[in-house]
Amino acid sequence: MSTFDADVIVVGAGPTGLMLAGELRLNGVSVIVLDRLSEPIRESRALGFSARTIEEFAQRGLIDAFGEVGVIPVGHFGGVSLDYQVLEGGSYGARGIPQARTEGILGGRAAALGAEVRRGTEVTGLEQDADGVTLTATGPEGPVALRARYAVGADGARSAVRKLSGIDFPGTEPAIELRFADVEGVRLRPRFSGERVPGGMVMVIPIGPDRARVIYYDRSEPLRTGDGPIDFPEVVDAWRRLTGEDIGGATPLWVSSTTDRSRQAAEYRRGRVFLAGDAAHIHLPIGAQGMSAGVQDAVNLGWKLALDLKGQAPEGLLDTYHSERHPVGARILTNTLAQRILYLGGDDITPMREVFAELVDHHESVRRLLVGMVTGLDIRHEVGPGDHPLLGRRLPDRELVVDGEKTTAFALLRAGRAVLLDLTGGGALRAAAAGRADRVDVVAVDDADLGSPVDGVLVRPDGYVAWVAPSGAGAAGLNESLNRWFGPAG
Numbered sequence: 001m002s003t004f005d006a007d008v009i010v011v012g013a014g015p016t017g018l019m020l021a022g023e024l025r026l027n028g029v030s031v032i033v034l035d036r037l038s039e040p041i042r043e044s045r046a047l048g049f050s051a052r053t054i055e056e057f058a059q060r061g062l063i064d065a066f067g068e069v070g071v072i073p074v075g076h077f078g079g080v081s082l083d084y085q086v087l088e089g090g091s092y093g094a095r096g097i098p099q100a101r102t103e104g105i106l107g108g109r110a111a112a113l114g115a116e117v118r119r120g121t122e123v124t125g126l127e128q129d130a131d132g133v134t135l136t137a138t139g140p141e142g143p144v145a146l147r148a149r150y151a152v153g154a155d156g157a158r159s160a161v162r163k164l165s166g167i168d169f170p171g172t173e174p175a176i177e178l179r180f181a182d183v184e185g186v187r188l189r190p191r192f193s194g195e196r197v198p199g200g201m202v203m204v205i206p207i208g209p210d211r212a213r214v215i216y217y218d219r220s221e222p223l224r225t226g227d228g229p230i231d232f233p234e235v236v237d238a239w240r241r242l243t244g245e246d247i248g249g250a251t252p253l254w255v256s257s258t259t260d261r262s263r264q265a266a267e268y269r270r271g272r273v274f275l276a277g278d279a280a281h282i283h284l285p286i287g288a289q290g291m292s293a294g295v296q297d298a299v300n301l302g303w304k305l306a307l308d309l310k311g312q313a314p315e316g317l318l319d320t321y322h323s324e325r326h327p328v329g330a331r332i333l334t335n336t337l338a339q340r341i342l343y344l345g346g347d348d349i350t351p352m353r354e355v356f357a358e359l360v361d362h363h364e365s366v367r368r369l370l371v372g373m374v375t376g377l378d379i380r381h382e383v384g385p386g387d388h389p390l391l392g393r394r395l396p397d398r399e400l401v402v403d404g405e406k407t408t409a410f411a412l413l414r415a416g417r418a419v420l421l422d423l424t425g426g427g428a429l430r431a432a433a434a435g436r437a438d439r440v441d442v443v444a445v446d447d448a449d450l451g452s453p454v455d456g457v458l459v460r461p462d463g464y465v466a467w468v469a470p471s472g473a474g475a476a477g478l479n480e481s482l483n484r485w486f487g488p489a490g
Helices: 015-026 051-059 099-112 160-165 232-243 290-309 319-344 347-362 364-375 428-432 478-486
Strands: 006-011 031-035 074-077 080-083 116-119 122-128 133-139 142-153 177-184 191-197 200-208 211-218 251-259 262-264 273-275 399-402 405-408 418-422 440-444 454-459 465-470
Touching (some): 006 015, 015 099, 051 290, 074 191, 074 364, 080 364, 122 160, 142 290, 232 251, 319 364, 428 440, 465 478
Parallel strands (some): 006 142
Antiparallel strands (some): 074 080, 177 251, 418 454
């Protein structure tokens, strides 16, 4: 009989891996997180997260840990200004929250729930069989072998797990390079959505008192090919050339660059190995979509792995991770490449940009489409028969009355379990869910504004609606939906 060190080994202690570790522990699954870095990062590529991720954090009670979260109501798509409040809950994302802070909060949550994080441990080998996965690694005390029932690669764009598993990572090579620096001691006019200037684009994002991140694209500078990192004098020269502003007196805190390299794993699952976050998809960082997509990967995968490990998952449940999240990742790659053309293209793109801006200005349907695409607020999974507007979408955080007390939809999801909202006032829905009390919480709701009268709503642990009964339909179809997502009663 195999001996397992944990139910799941997650490789990578970034936001994706730490969020997944917390989700697994929330469901009682043992987890070890491995990370090659000896300590958490201090630099922060991401400076916020999307509207959908704000919701994901809120439904787990995590958003309060960030303090007052300011959001950016107006953003852009490819440099064309766009009011993101055209959708309910829409925004261009949380303002000015460094990735390091997000990692600290998610890491604290994972640790408090009992996850074990081993730093300074680099994975060097992976083998899987019918029962589990064996990882070999080099740690602070030398070589180590660890075994788990499942392994998840959340170890970034150069993912060792992906390579060792033989999963293809097709996509496009970089065509442009964005360069940036975090600077202190200089006051610059904020340019949140960036500005096109002769020769390229410039952006200024405040990150604290007298601190800012300057980002630029200089069309005259060729794409570097392995010549090492840029230095601050290069940034100063380019910034002066593009804007006429002198930032040479500032103190550089961090200087780096990124490209529009866009790749996506051909498989998010191969046997007992899964990929999430940048290990599964990389793209031009625009619209706070990268880290946010990784967090959403984790929330989608966590409860499914937990059900399987408890022997409660219906056949095919784990495969829905790829079928649901791969199309989301593909859409992000498409929209970021489209935005690159509009945003960073030369004068030959001006006619296209003007036509695009006219479509955005005159058609609300276009604005809603673009906002939904960038934020992830338009994600709709195929969950079963029916055409109710809520079906397959995330349950909005509406106020509910339960046992005479006011609560919210998100508050009911904090335990990471499925929730069946029963608005019938009878026992038919509870009877249909009988035998699944270890997986599904049945909540008798006195009153709820869900957009239209309904008898019941079945909500998956990730917040997506799996079943809706319009008023008068009672428990019709509920048992089939429960079987599909949470297995048979037992």
